[in-house]
Amino acid sequence: MxxxxxxxxxxxxxxxxxxxxxxxxxxxxxxxxxxxxxxxxxxxxxxxxxxxxxxxDSKAQLCAEVFTLGTEKELARVREKALAEGPASQRLLNAVESFAVRAIRGRRLAYALIAEPVDPQVDTQRLKYRQAYAQIFQQLVEDGIRRGEFPPQEAAVSAAALVGVIAEALVGPLTWPLDGSDAVIDQPRLIEAIQTFCLRAVAGSNAPAGAPRPGQRMP
Amino acid sequence: MxxxxxxxxxxxxxxxxxxxxxxxxxxxxxxxxxxxxxxxxxxxxxxxxxxxxxxxDSKAQLCAEVFTLGTEKELARVREKALAEGPASQRLLNAVESFAVRAIRGRRLAYALIAEPVDPQVDTQRLKYRQAYAQIFQQLVEDGIRRGEFPPQEAAVSAAALVGVIAEALVGPLTWPLDGSDAVIDQPRLIEAIQTFCLRAVAGSNAPAGAPRPGQRMP
CATH class of the missing domain: 1.10.10.60 (Homeodomain-like)
Structure with a gap:
């Protein structure tokens, strides 16, 4: 009993x-x-x-756990897109698009998770999860190199850089007013600009002629 | 009196x-x-x-002012390199190299300024200064587009992305042991990898044939 x-x-x-x-x-x-x-x-x-x-135990611990809960969901989606079947270039474009679309749709939450100044315990979690994102992108870049889609490069450096690009390019736009009226560029153009930057950076001029263009998604 | x-x-x-x-x-x-x-x-x-x-007034205020003091110095150096005379590609490479070399040399300080989990007041300053860095890179990218070195692109997005690349690609390496014995890749290769990523991302395949290679500096 x-x-x-x-x-x-x-x-x-x-x-x-x-x-x-x-x-x-x-x-x-x-x-x-x-x-x-x-x-x-x-x-x-x-x-x-x-x-x-x-x-x-504390507000700080609560914030850190809430951060983890929210971020795990996004990480899982990026992992799913980045490590799917198919050309590495397309997977990169899909992962960027998926993350960016969700971030812009839920911009208050995305800004909170990515950049809002808050307790150092959250910053510690941010560093840990940025590494987790980087590990996913490293697999993607290594795969692209192996497949001959991307030129030889330091995959670990490119992976960390991709995480930096995606986070930093969204921080500004995520703080734009919610109605979007003061947005500096519109959402599709923003997402395509981030995609283009990422794809050029890792694929360079070695991108195959039939490589997908940013904005295109696999069916 | x-x-x-x-x-x-x-x-x-x-x-x-x-x-x-x-x-x-x-x-x-x-x-x-x-x-x-x-x-x-x-x-x-x-x-x-x-x-x-x-x-x-508080430890937090002190930290924020110390952050500002340290960051202003780095910002001034990046501005000097990025907005000098000469080809935009070369200035981009020089700015990246200058920032990275100094960060690796003074890695405890660089890590503290870029990423160390600390008071939210410092995070607020970090966001402000990342915008200041982005403004410099936006001028550089716009200049490169005007000069025909870089293809048309959303300069504001590329600029924010460059800030993300440089910060994020250094965060991991800056936490490597101070003696460098456990470094995953050596410093010149790390810096060249970041330079290559940045240059490819903004210059793409439109980079002129005579464009500088990463690792090269203007005399």
């Missing part, structure tokens, strides 16, 4: 913890890390403010 | 403030922002810990 009750309690606690994380991610998606407060989170979950601290 | 004494006091205070900032930058260069403590800073300056707070 005691054993089963403990199991139930633990399951309920794990569920509440996950609910809190999901609500926290929602708050960040609505207004960035600045909108994530323990008070607001407790209110949404219908629990006392102090109870939140039973699940997370 | 009173007036002159006030002037003297103010001058002395301004001088001490600058001395504190220089010492703080030195501490960061030796051990990153983690090594910058108010206690250590006060000891170096031979003043009481509490006195430091007369000059800086």
């Amino acid at each position: 005691v054993y089963r009750r403990t199991e139930k309690v633990e399951a309920r606690q794990a569920q509440l913890r996950q609910t809190l994380l999901n609500s926290a991610l929602q708050l960040v998606a609505e207004g960035g890390f600045g909108a994530l407060t323990i008070v607001e989170l407790a209110q949404r979950a219908g629990i006392a403010t102090g109870t939140v601290y039973k699940y997370f | 009173v007036y002159r004494r006030t002037e003297k006091v103010e001058a002395r205070q301004a001088q001490l403030r600058q001395t504190l900032l220089n010492s703080a930058l030195q501490l960061v260069a030796e051990g990153g922002f983690g090594a910058l403590t108010i206690v250590e800073l006060a000891q170096r300056a031979g003043i009481a810990t509490g006195t430091v707070y007369k000059y800086f």
Whole structure:
């Protein structure tokens, strides 16, 4: 009896913890890390403010876990696009497009995950996940070299550089007003510009004549 | 009399403030922002810990000002290389090389300025200065397009992307052990790889036949 009750309690606690994380991610998606407060989170979950601290040691730890939750989803999608079948050039274009389209659509969340000034614990997670992205791109670049699509290059350097390009080229646009009226360039042009930059950088003039053009997607 | 004494006091205070900032930058260069403590800073300056707070409202404000001091110097050097006379391709290669060589030479400071997880006030400054770097590269890219060295492109996007490349491609290497024994690739190859990536990305296959190769510098 005691054993089963403990199991139930633990399951309920794990569920509440996950609910809190999901609500926290929602708050960040609505207004960035600045909108994530323990008070607001407790209110949404219908629990006392102090109870939140039973699940997370600090606001900083909560932010770091919310960052991880949000970023894991994006990382999985980029991995899926980048390491699919087919020409490496096309996979690069697809991965960039997929990341950029989602970032622009959910720009408050994307800005929060990529660049919003927040606790150093989040910065530590950012560095870790940028490495995870770089590892995916390194596989892609090595694959492209092996297939003769890309010229020989330091794949690890190109991979880190690609992560830098995608993040940095989006940071500015993600802070444009939500209605897009003051956008410096429109979204398709922005995405195509990032794609072109990335493809030129890794494929150079060695790109095969039949190489896909940015903006094109595989069916 | 009173007036002159006030002037003297103010001058002395301004001088001490600058001395504190220089010492703080030195501490960061030796051990990153983690090594910058108010206690250590006060000891170096031979003043009481509490006195430091007369000059800086908080540790965070101090960190942000130290960041600015260190970054302004690097920004000025990149501006000088990027906006010099001569072909845009060569200026791009020179700017990348200059930044990377200095970053690798003073890698603790460079890592601290570029990526070390630290107070959000520093992150805010980082975003601001990345824009300043991007503005320089935008001028360079626009110049290259005008001169027919680079194909037409969204100069603002390419410029932000270049900033991302340079920062991100160096973050990993800057955390390699100081003696370089565990370096994944050696420094000249690293720098050349970053140069090649940048030049290909903005110049593409439209690069003139006589375009400089990475690793080459103007005399």
